[in-house]
Amino acid sequence: METKSPPIKIFELTFSELTSELKNRYDKGAYYAAAIFREIYVNGNTHISKAPAFLRSETFCRQLCQDLEINLNPITEIIEEEGLTKFVTELKDGFKIESVIVPMATHYTLCISTQVGCKMGCRFCETARHGFLRNLSVEEIVGQLYMAKFRLGVRVRNVVFMGMGEPLDNYDNVVQAVRVMEDQRGMDIPKRYVSISTSGRVDGIRKLAALNWPQLNLAVSLNAPNDRIRSKIMPINNIYPMGKLHEALLDFPIKNNGAIYIEYVLIKHLNDRREHARQLADYLKPLKVKVNLIPYNPLADLPFEAPDEKDVSQFLDWLVEEKIFVRKRSSKGHNILAGCGMLGKTPHRTTNLNDLTIFDG
Ligand code: SAH
Ligand code: SF4
Numbered sequence: 001m002e003t004k005s006p007p008i009k010i011f012e013l014t015f016s017e018l019t020s021e022l023k024n025r026y027d028k029g030a031y032y033a034a035a036i037f038r039e040i041y042v043n044g045n046t047h048i049s050k051a052p053a054f055l056r057s058e059t060f061c062r063q064l065c066q067d068l069e070i071n072l073n074p075i076t077e078i079i080e081e082e083g084l085t086k087f088v089t090e091l092k093d094g095f096k097i098e099s100v101i102v103p104m105a106t107h108y109t110l111c112i113s114t115q116v117g118c119k120m121g122c123r124f125c126e127t128a129r130h131g132f133l134r135n136l137s138v139e140e141i142v143g144q145l146y147m148a149k150f151r152l153g154v155r156v157r158n159v160v161f162m163g164m165g166e167p168l169d170n171y172d173n174v175v176q177a178v179r180v181m182e183d184q185r186g187m188d189i190p191k192r193y194v195s196i197s198t199s200g201r202v203d204g205i206r207k208l209a210a211l212n213w214p215q216l217n218l219a220v221s222l223n224a225p226n227d228r229i230r231s232k233i234m235p236i237n238n239i240y241p242m243g244k245l246h247e248a249l250l251d252f253p254i255k256n257n258g259a260i261y262i263e264y265v266l267i268k269h270l271n272d273r274r275e276h277a278r279q280l281a282d283y284l285k286p287l288k289v290k291v292n293l294i295p296y297n298p299l300a301d302l303p304f305e306a307p308d309e310k311d312v313s314q315f316l317d318w319l320v321e322e323k324i325f326v327r328k329r330s331s332k333g334h335n336i337l338a339g340c341g342m343l344g345k346t347p348h349r350t351t352n353l354n355d356l357t358i359f360d361g
Helices: 015-026 030-042 058-067 138-150 167-182 202-211 227-233 242-250 274-284 309-321 336-342
Strands: 075-081 084-090 096-103 108-111 115-117 132-135 156-161 194-198 217-221 260-266 289-295 326-328
Touching: 015 030, 015 058, 084 138, 096 138, 108 138, 132 167, 138 156, 138 167, 156 167, 167 194, 167 202, 194 202, 194 260, 202 217, 202 242, 227 242, 260 309, 274 289, 274 309, 289 309, 309 326
Parallel strands: 108 156, 156 194, 194 217, 217 260, 260 289, 289 326
Antiparallel strands: 075 084, 084 096, 096 108, 115 132
């Protein structure tokens, strides 16, 4: 009996992997891979039989359409929150994930999720409260970009892996998603427009470094000036303390004039003192970094307090005095870094899908 070949999961394959599949299965080449990529990723049409390249190859097209697997999950909610638009995707097994669209001055940035929940257990984070449920597959990761572009009509230029989950805890799928999304014939999101944010998984940072992708942006959620405070709020620090993290960051490949982004969530009375700014600066000085200072966004039932506006400005000034490049990011509104930290919160306004015209043009 003939065994059926596994499906071709289109959202999981790079251009060259798709080309090899077409070659091995049907003895066809890059011409058809390009036609599939164009139809799906440029025209946003998943019914490839309508593509001109296939009009004269009916038998091949029929066969191919049977083998292709295009799994897109529905957007079940669109939520607007202070300038950001979140959308909720319902996965096949009923789990829900969130992605955030952030309008920037000249483009849109999409913040995507990599896991349902998160294992890292950071004390201040909404996602951590869900615990870890599962990793997202490559197609579930790439699917978020596809849906933002073609169901919501958003011209996404930048992708940041800062949604739900720890990207480097789902390393293989995240790296494959970056590869799939970057092809110019397809989604065309080059690595220089991609950022991966990690809580400091040194193992993952080292694996990423070994790929030698200096264009890719790395962001590290440091959030503390020393091990004592970091271990209190980020359990991962007990496994990969700041010294080990520092060594890995020193070894990380960075493009010319590039930097590693350091995220520092400022929490009142915890990590906001003069001495903390000094310790942080000492830690960061040997590295090429840019700091994003994020005022803590308070969550119900947590013992942490948001800093006042003046505490944030003060801390920023101290870092400037220490000659650290630092920018303030607001926890809400037009800010991808913090906006993504709070995923999993109950939505407070839902927009009808048909009302969403703000992304035209
Ligand atoms: N797991 C990855 C990426 C997702 S979290 C990481 O930790 O880097 C995205 C960012 O949101 C992180 O920098 C995190 O420190 C920040 N964050 C989490 N909870 C927050 C809160 N309550 N207020 C402000 N920022 C928060
Ligand atoms: Fe996970 Fe990042 Fe939240 Fe920590 S801050 S629990 S790593 S999502």
